[in-house]
Amino acid sequence: MGISDNTALNGNYYYIDDVLAYDQNVRENILDRRLRIDCTTMSPDFITSGGRQKVGNNDNKIGTGFKDPKNFYSYNAAYTLSVRAPTTSSSYAYEGDGIDIEGQFDMYVKIPPVPHNGTWQLRLSYRSNDLCGIIQTYFASVPYGHEVQRNEWKPLGLPIDLRVNLKDPVIGWVDDGDDEEANEALDKSMKNRGWMKGSDAQQTAGTPKRHRNVDTMGRLILATEYMTTNTDYYIRFKQLLADDKAEFLFDYIELVPKSVYDIDEDKH
Numbered sequence: 663m664g665i666s667d668n669t670a671l672n673g674n675y676y677y678i679d680d681v682l683a684y685d686q687n688v689r690e691n692i693l694d695r696r697l698r699i700d701c702t703t704m705s706p707d708f709i710t711s712g713g714r715q716k717v718g719n720n721d722n723k724i725g726t727g728f729k730d731p732k733n734f735y736s737y738n739a740a741y742t743l744s745v746r747a748p749t750t751s752s753s754y755a756y757e758g759d760g761i762d763i764e765g766q767f768d769m770y771v772k773i774p775p776v777p778h779n780g781t782w783q784l785r786l787s788y789r790s791n792d793l794c795g796i797i798q799t800y801f802a803s804v805p806y807g808h809e810v811q812r813n814e815w816k817p818l819g820l821p822i823d824l825r826v827n828l829k830d831p832v833i834g835w836v837d838d839g840d841d842e843e844a845n846e847a848l849d850k851s852m853k854n855r856g857w858m859k860g861s862d863a864q865q866t867a868g869t870p871k872r873h874r875n876v877d878t879m880g881r882l883i884l885a886t887e888y889m890t891t892n893t894d895y896y897i898r899f900k901q902l903l904a905d906d907k908a909e910f911l912f913d914y915i916e917l918v919p920k921s922v923y924d925i926d927e928d929k930h
Contacts, residue, residue, distance in 0.1 A: 689891075693777035696927070697917040698861075701761050704771060707731035708745055714759060733772040737812075741765035741901075746911075754789060754879060756864060760913040763899070765906050770800070770810070770898035776889045776917060783923045784887065784897070785858070785916040788880045794824030795908030800898035801885050810896050818884045819856070821902055824910060828877050833857050835877050849929075856883045863930040874929060881916065 666674035702714040708731065728743040730736055746760045763769070776782055784801070799822065800815040828835035834852050838845045852858060858881040860873030873879045889895065897915075901908060918927075 689777040694919050694921055696919075696922050697774075697777075698756070698914055699774060699917070700757050700759075700914050701771075701912045702745055702757075702759055704774065705731040705733045708761075714745060734769060735771075736767065736769040738766060738768040740906075741767035741769070743767075754866060754873075754876070755911065756787060756861075756873075756914040758867075760911050763910045763912055764908065766901050766904075767910070768898075768900040770802070770896045771912075773895050773897060773915060774917070775891055775893075775895075777891070778919075779890045780888070781920040782887060782889045783883060783916075783918040783920075784885045785881045785918065786884050786897075787860075787911075787913040787915070788822075788824070788828075788857075788882045789911045789913065790824060790827050790878045791909065791911075792825055793907070793909050795901050795903035795905060795910060796821050796823045796825075797910055798822075798900045798902055799884055800900070801887070802896045802898070803887075803889075803893050804896075806892050806894055808894065810894075815898055822882065828857070828859075828880050833880070835859065835880065837875055837877070853883070857881070858883065859929075861930060 666676060668675045668677070702708045707728065708714045728734075728745075729739060731743075734743075742762075742764045744762050744764075746755055746758075746762055773784075786799070799818040801818050802810045802814045802816065804810050804814060826833070832855070834848070834855060834857070836848050849859065860876060860879040860881065862872045862874040864873045865871060866873070866876065884897070899910060899912070901910070
């Protein structure tokens with residue numbers, strides 16, 4: 663226990679100023695998990711400005727006016743970026759908040775590094791809404807510390823119409839029933855198309871409903887790539903709809919190792 667100047671009723675506590683452990687066991691075993699990352703944590707600017715998790719009216723777009731916060735970059739700055747305020751009446755975003763991007767954007771984001779080398783699946787949260795647009799997504803990898811060049815972007819499939827409900831036959835969302843085997847078969851069918859339902863670990867406020875059971879919320883599998891720890895990775899979003907009010911909710915991403923996505927992944 664040693665000597666401590668900070669004593670609580672149930673023991674001593676110590677301040678730390680660095681990572682306690684990030685050894686091979688942490689990287690390859692403890693962090694060999696599905697990593698769900700809230701997009702408002704992907705730039706320190708959202709946190710230090712007080713925008714993230716600041717409760718307010720749902721129509722009050724906290725932090726409106728961000729332009730290229732740290733780890734965010736744009737080819738076309740004709741857009742508005744704001745942090746959504748979590749409320750008690752609705753939370754159709756992971757952890758209640760999210761990043762709203764509106765306008766003719768063409769921007770890219772540096773994503774967090776993977777903890778160990780291996781095959782990882784990159785997923786993007788999806789929320790359909792009539793006010794949304796059509797985006798083309800791209801992926802790029804560059805050596806650590808290098809700038810990404812325009813010719814290094816790889817398109818990730820066809821453009822995504824964010825106005826399409828998950829019940830569309832192309833996606834194949836069907837709400838859960840009492841037959842668990844049938845539910846799992848539907849999950850597999852969706853996943854074969856590149857889609858997944860939302861998480862059952864999150865739910866809306868007001869009248870609670872798990873995100874898994876909301877037909878406007880899900881996950882889109884963007885890419886399955888071999889990724890390394892000494893490489894910087896970026897995803898790019900380009901608005902294709904000629905509507906200055908068209909939105910895109912950049913809510914969360916998932917980095918999922920093969921040991922999880924390939925072997926009976928849970929619904930959480």
